[in-house]
Amino acid sequence: MFANYHTHTFRCHHAKGEDREFVEAAIASGFKVLGFADHCPWVYPYAYVSDCRMEPREVEGYFRSLTALRKEYADDIKIYIGFEAEYIPELIDAQDKLLSGYPTDYMILGQHSVGAEPYHPYTGVPDDSEAALAAYVDSCIAGMETGRYAYLAHPDLFNFTGSRKVYDREFTRLCRYLKEHGQPVEINLLGVRDGRNYTSEHFLGIARKVGCSAIIGCDAHTPSMLTDREPIEKCIALAEKFGLPLVERLEGLD
Numbered sequence: 001m002f003a004n005y006h007t008h009t010f011r012c013h014h015a016k017g018e019d020r021e022f023v024e025a026a027i028a029s030g031f032k033v034l035g036f037a038d039h040c041p042w043v044y045p046y047a048y049v050s051d052c053r054m055e056p057r058e059v060e061g062y063f064r065s066l067t068a069l070r071k072e073y074a075d076d077i078k079i080y081i082g083f084e085a086e087y088i089p090e091l092i093d094a095q096d097k098l099l100s101g102y103p104t105d106y107m108i109l110g111q112h113s114v115g116a117e118p119y120h121p122y123t124g125v126p127d128d129s130e131a132a133l134a135a136y137v138d139s140c141i142a143g144m145e146t147g148r149y150a151y152l153a154h155p156d157l158f159n160f161t162g163s164r165k166v167y168d169r170e171f172t173r174l175c176r177y178l179k180e181h182g183q184p185v186e187i188n189l190l191g192v193r194d195g196r197n198y199t200s201e202h203f204l205g206i207a208r209k210v211g212c213s214a215i216i217g218c219d220a221h222t223p224s225m226l227t228d229r230e231p232i233e234k235c236i237a238l239a240e241k242f243g244l245p246l247v248e249r250l251e252g253l254d
């Protein structure tokens with residue numbers, strides 16, 4: 001793999017390893033581009049601390065650490081500093097304010113919930129509600145429509161357990177949107193490695209029918225996820241199996 005734009009850090013409370021270890025793992029693995037996209041903080045208008053994302057006060061250290069590593073390893077790898085965030089319109093102004101003054105290179109959209117925590121459930125939990133699935137797809141499309149996000153992470157994150165017909169209709173709608181807007185579907189290495197509901201072969205079958213391209217996102221929560229060959233090969237094999245041309249790098253980040 002040439003590039004990976006989906007890398008987390010310990011700041012999100014569920015990833016492990018020092019920032020430097022991720023960089024060195026990526027270099028050892030032959031990556032030329034490494035994008036950090038840790039779970040972006042939200043500034044909640046109520047007393048709440050999320051246990052799955054960095055806190056607002058950690059943004060400073062995130063940029064300080066990665067900016068220093070970017071410089072130190074400039075001859076070996078190109079490092080980008082970004083975030084993975086949900087699209088939650090009512091909280092975006094506060095998020096922008098928090099990040100203003102920081103040189104964010106890009107964001108990717110990861111719609112882990114369709115609204116703010118803790119009032120909206122994680123979309124990866126099994127759910128047979130047709131309305132909830134449609135709301136998820138709507139929110140992904142609305143998020144991508146803003147132009148705020150470089151790509152949509154784990155598009156089939158929503159763990160729909162209802163009818164195949166409804167699944168196909170909704171995810172065809174999402175794939176069509178992505179295709180029409182020149183956006184790849186992410187093959188999510190973490191999900192593939194762990195046998196999660198995403199990235200499913202059924203979903204990739206829909207992406208093939210629609211004619212999508214794909215991008216492999218390691219969704220690395222440990223440095224070894226950048227070096228373990230088997231899951232990487234598995235993701236590449238999936239792209240080949242479903243005839244999805246792989247996007248090697250994101251344009252327009254410099």
Ligand SMILES: [Zn+2]
Nearest residue numbers: 008012014039
């Ligand atoms: Zn995570």
Ligand SMILES: [Zn+2]
Nearest residue numbers: 084110153154
């Ligand atoms: Zn995610």
